[in-house]
Amino acid sequence: MMAASDQRGRPLSFTYGREVGRRPARAHECRRVSRCVPSPTVEGRGAALTSCGDDAQPTKSGDVASCADAGVADPVRFFTISDARHYPGLVALVNSLRLQGHGEPITVLDLGLHDAQREALGAECDLVTPPPHSPRHPWLLEPQACMLRDAEIVVYVDADVIVTDSLGSIIDAARDGRICVFTDIPPTRWFAEWEQIFDLAQPPRRQPYVNAGFLAFSSTAFPDLLPRWFECCDRLVAQPTYLDTGSLDSPTALSSQDALNAILMSEVAPDRIAFQRAEAEAQGPDQLARTRVVDLDRLSCRIDDHPTTLLHAWGSPKPWEPAAAQGLRRSAYLRCLRRLLSADDVAVPVPPPSVPMWLRPGARGMLSLWLLTQARRPWRGVQTRARHARARLERARQPAPTRAPARERDSAMR
Numbered sequence: 001m002m003a004a005s006d007q008r009g010r011p012l013s014f015t016y017g018r019e020v021g022r023r024p025a026r027a028h029e030c031r032r033v034s035r036c037v038p039s040p041t042v043e044g045r046g047a048a049l050t051s052c053g054d055d056a057q058p059t060k061s062g063d064v065a066s067c068a069d070a071g072v073a074d075p076v077r078f079f080t081i082s083d084a085r086h087y088p089g090l091v092a093l094v095n096s097l098r099l100q101g102h103g104e105p106i107t108v109l110d111l112g113l114h115d116a117q118r119e120a121l122g123a124e125c126d127l128v129t130p131p132p133h134s135p136r137h138p139w140l141l142e143p144q145a146c147m148l149r150d151a152e153i154v155v156y157v158d159a160d161v162i163v164t165d166s167l168g169s170i171i172d173a174a175r176d177g178r179i180c181v182f183t184d185i186p187p188t189r190w191f192a193e194w195e196q197i198f199d200l201a202q203p204p205r206r207q208p209y210v211n212a213g214f215l216a217f218s219s220t221a222f223p224d225l226l227p228r229w230f231e232c233c234d235r236l237v238a239q240p241t242y243l244d245t246g247s248l249d250s251p252t253a254l255s256s257q258d259a260l261n262a263i264l265m266s267e268v269a270p271d272r273i274a275f276q277r278a279e280a281e282a283q284g285p286d287q288l289a290r291t292r293v294v295d296l297d298r299l300s301c302r303i304d305d306h307p308t309t310l311l312h313a314w315g316s317p318k319p320w321e322p323a324a325a326q327g328l329r330r331s332a333y334l335r336c337l338r339r340l341l342s343a344d345d346v347a348v349p350v351p352p353p354s355v356p357m358w359l360r361p362g363a364r365g366m367l368s369l370w371l372l373t374q375a376r377r378p379w380r381g382v383q384t385r386a387r388h389a390r391a392r393l394e395r396a397r398q399p400a401p402t403r404a405p406a407r408e409r410d411s412a413m414r
Helices: 084-099 115-121 142-146 168-175 225-234 256-266 284-290 322-327 332-342 363-373 376-397 406-413
Strands: 036-038 050-052 074-082 106-110 126-128 151-157 161-163 179-183 210-218 273-275 281-283 292-295 300-303 310-312
Touching: 074 084, 074 142, 084 106, 084 115, 084 161, 084 332, 106 142, 142 151, 142 225, 151 168, 161 332, 168 179, 168 210, 168 273, 210 256, 210 281, 210 310, 225 256, 281 284, 284 332, 292 332, 300 332, 310 332, 332 363
Parallel strands: 074 106, 074 151, 106 126, 179 273, 281 310
Antiparallel strands: 036 050, 151 210, 161 310, 179 210, 292 300
16 A cells, blocks of 8 residues: 655756666766655645755765755656565566666655665665654655655555556556546445545545555646645544554545545546556455466566556565465466566666575575475365364264163153
8 A cells, every 4th residue: 555645845866868768877877866854744735845954965875966956857757665674575666667668767765774775776766765753654654755856747656566567558647637546455445534534625425445556647737636645644643554453444544545535536526537447456465366477577467368557465464574484375476576586687686695585586496485385285285184184083082962762752752
């Protein structure tokens, strides 16, 4: 879960080479990274939310941008959020975008990446940090992330998403004045209480509930969307989330995602929202397990014979976390993740020792993956049958209930 966000701060830290067929320039050629500090609070809709911090620190290359670097907005910019725990997913997202031909800038809100991870990402990503001791839950930071850089087309993507096809048609729709989104599972979530919680302009209408893990729109066509979303998230700072309660019954359990949907259902005309095909995003363990990889080199996938655009591994644990070993399922996301972390043609390589064995290249990695996903299947069946057999044996060992002689039963019936 995650979605794109709000206001556009002006410090433009670098430029990209955008000639057709030319790979984006590397960081040491044309890029400088700045640290911009977003204001943790908002005093009203459309209030300025970003400023260039005085505590900007140089990267290892020694380059730091300043607010004077502000310039013309990027035509298209991608935004995401990550920490050290989600680094493998972030790398997979970045590498998948590059393999699909997207050389546009990628801004990452850094919530705690390691120095080595920042250095590896430096050639492909613009890293920014939130203000220290920010009270916001990570599920409330998507608008903040998107507000840190100026862009005509804002595209927010969660760090557990793999892009399996070009996003060109979606970006074109955003440029034409549509907000491009994918529906969530289930798509029926709706609360009348949103009108009061978020001070909506009118009661929310019934329409498909969307997943905030992907959002694309034009900041010119919707200049107030990000500030409004930020303000709605600001109302939820002290509210518990689904991770805290384990329940989806609260109208704010999904935090920024609920805030985004409340806005879309009330303050955006329905004909301005471009709902993408449901099959275009394979999301969650069950759909990802049903998805078939057609061409691993190109990341082409199909679910129920429909081509996909995104693979979204929401849920916990993530496929790259050690805890995932217990219930690891073979899926299209897992296959593409292995390719994006270890292939020779990726923009950001990951050292094999930094990921679990089942994600490492070579025979040992494949054997580990097979043992965790395939060899366990018959053993799980054996365990189930053995458990049922023990239960039957225990029932057989129990003494049968005593029964009265037939003559006594007959007299009792009479």
